[in-house]
Amino acid sequence: MYTLQTKQLSHRFGNGQMAVDHINLQVPDQSIYCFLGPNGAGKTTTLRLLLGLIKPTAGTINFFPNHPSPNRVALMQRIGACIEVPSLFHHLTAVQNVAICANAYRTPKSRMDEVLQLLGLADAKNKKVSQFSLGMKQRLSIAIALLHQPELVILDEPTNGLDPQGIAEIRSTIIELNKNEKITFLISSHLLSEVEKLATHVGIIHKGQMKFQGTMTELYQASSKAAKLILSTDNDEAAMQLIATHFDMQPIASGALIYSSIDQSLSLKINRMLHDHRIGVSQLQWQDNDLETHFLRLIQNPTL
16 A cells, blocks of 8 residues: 555656656655655756645655645645755754744653653763754754654755765664554665665656656566677677577677676576587677666666
């Protein structure tokens, strides 16, 4: 089941630029869904559309399909968010910042203490935010987003600008909240290395268009299928016919023995077969494509 779905969601800026181009977002219940793409891909615009901060040009947005809310106010009470930079009062303490939002949500003091504890800020609650590190500010923003016990939390680049320790702290916090509190997360990012450690599901967007959507396992599988085998032999014609007969494969490029969707074990079998048929192999190069290579291929030329 899905916490959030969009259908053909689009937004065109006043200058005519299509920032979000007919995307169908599907965020499963209790997932950590990472919305991945280079800077300017349309990630933040999409999140702003979801939260009603800007209006879509076309398409629909459906939150909590099985439990429709009667109005937008009731709907937003089930969602927490932190978009772009943390909005905090730096001259106030952490607990004072939380109290301002708790008053708006009519949240009891016990919940204030609980979210500060959850985000590892209990010992710093009386410290002014101006003295916080960027990582602590991010955690405080997440604490405020969690005050009203939302079912879905939307975060825009929560690790942006953090040092490695700060990134690890935010990642650990999100994973624990997802596991222990059963919160669904929708998180935008441009850092593939971080997404690999965090996400259960991923959507890749480029120039406003969705290039991939699925589980991390499916993304890994798509990456491995993009691996290539490059061969040079003393009889390429005979080698090509043998590979076609034994493995039902044809080269993807004319004039060269280049095969796609090859794993390493199959490349070894091909090499052994050619040797058994006395075909000399002068080059056998297996190019494994990691997720970064596959990601770059998707956003540069998705047909490859």
